[in-house]
Amino acid sequence: MEWTTCAARLAEEVAHPVSRWREALATTPRHLFVPRWWKADEGRWWLQDGPQDPEAWMAAAYSNRTLVTRVGEVHADQAKEEQADGLPTSSSTLPSLVVQMYRHAMMADDSDILVTAGTGYGTALACARLGSEHVTSVDVDPYLVAAAADRLHDIGHHPQTAVCDITGPLPGTFDRIIATVSTRGVPAPWLRALRPGGRLVTTLAGTWLIVTADKQEDGSAIGRVEADRASFMTTRQGADYPPNTGPAFKEVSHLEGEEVSMGRFPVLNVPESYDVWSMLELTVPGIQHYFSHDADRGRKAWMIHPDGSWARAEGVWKEFPTVHQGGPRRLYDDLERIRLRLNMEGALPLTHARVEISPEGVCTISRGAWRAEIE
Known part of the structure; x- marks a missing residue:
């Protein structure tokens, strides 16, 4: 099957017929x-080689799903073994999620934007929509930047590329900054790199x-938490994520708690x-x-924090x-307070919450009387 047929089908699935992203999706x-990628199966990652199975390659590449391309320090392009262990570090x-983030940016045809590189596919969509001269693409990994740049050049796109930690100084100033990686807060260098009104x-x-936020005259930014949701890999400064500093799961998974109690709600898979x-x-x-x-509807949930706090809930x-629960903080009590609020109020004060970011990068999220501050 020709890739253009697959791309046209993907564009039809992802973008409205009048969307300005429709053509970019159909022609990229x-x-x-993504010539090679990793597929998760039974707790391990297995290498997938596109050219060895063109039909599976087209099916994967033009599906509306994330393809993991790097596990730990091993990029699929460079892998010499068929299996890998570790956390995904690039994809x-x-x-649809790339386009969703771009739509939130509300970019004009002449907007100069900074995006995160990854494989380069999201950068290619931006170049197709705006033109290469308006796009800068960055990543902390030199190989990723070089590989993305080569592949972009092969299809006629020539954006500025740079190797840099996106939480640090950025290579220029921009009308829009769109990160398809997640950050603990909003890095202060972003506000310095954003142009007025960016x-x-x-x-x-x-x-x-x-979170979307617009730069103000005083160097701060004001915005909101959007109604839709997304989750990305967290930024990293090195070749891989640092090891966890808290207690290991196996160390606390079966401990008798310093405090044992009956929970007020059934066991919840929190990340879901x-x-x-x-x-x-x-x-x-920082909670893991x-x-x-199990088949008998038994459910267990564990919470582990770097400060040594942990909790385990077991029920049917x-x-x-x-x-x-053990350690300096009662993590499950924190969780149950949130679940109680949800039950009492029917929702949590997150959607459309106000976001204020100081020039120093202190991010305050608030709605009504509730507020949270992120350094």
């Missing part, structure tokens, strides 16, 4: 940016929150509950979550669980 050969984001679009690490997970991350950042269930389906 995504498969050239080709599902096309807009930033990002997601907050450990949440499903999309978008608003609860996001609210908890804003309240107690683990979840399991709709029953109230037994909760074990």
Whole structure:
């Protein structure tokens, strides 16, 4: 099957017929940016080689899904083994989400934008829409930047590219900054790199929150949490994510708690509950979550924090669980306060919350009497 037929079908799935992104999707050969990728199966990553199976390559490349291209320090392009272990560290984001982030940027035809490189596919869409002269693409990984630049050049796009940590100084000034990686807050260098009236679009690490904000005359930015959701890999400064500094899962998974109680709600897989997970991350950042269930509807959930706090909830389906907690903070109590608020009010104060970002990068999210501050 010709790639153009596949791309046209993807464009039809992702973009409205009058969308200005429709043509970019239909004319961008995504498969050239993802010749090899990693597929998760039974707790491991398995290498997929597109040219060895062209039919599967076209099906994967022109599906509306994310394709992981780097695990730990191993890029699929450079992999010598068929298996890998570790966390995903780079990917080709599902096309609909790339376009969604670009739409939030509200870019004009002559907007100068900064985007995150990854495989280069999102950069290619931006070049097709705006022209290469308006696009700058950056990544912390030199290989990713070089590979993306080569593939962009092969299809006639020549944006500015740079190797840099997106949380640090940026290579120029821009009308729009669109990050398809997540950050803990909003880096102060973004505000310095944004031109007056410029807009930033990002997601907050450990949440499903999309934040948009427009630069003000005093150097701050004001915006909101958008109604739709997204989650991206967190920014990294090195070749891989640093090792976890808190207790290992195996060390606390079966401990008897310093405090044992009965939970008020059935066991929840927190990362699957978008608003609860996001609210908890804003309240107690850095919690790792683990979840399991069995054929008899038994459910277990663990929470582990770098400060040594941990919690485990065990229960069956709709029953109230037994909760074990240890360490300096009672993590499960924090979770249950959020769930109680959700039950009492019917929603959490996140969607359309006001976002204020100081010139120093302090991000304050508020709605009504509720507020959270992120350094």
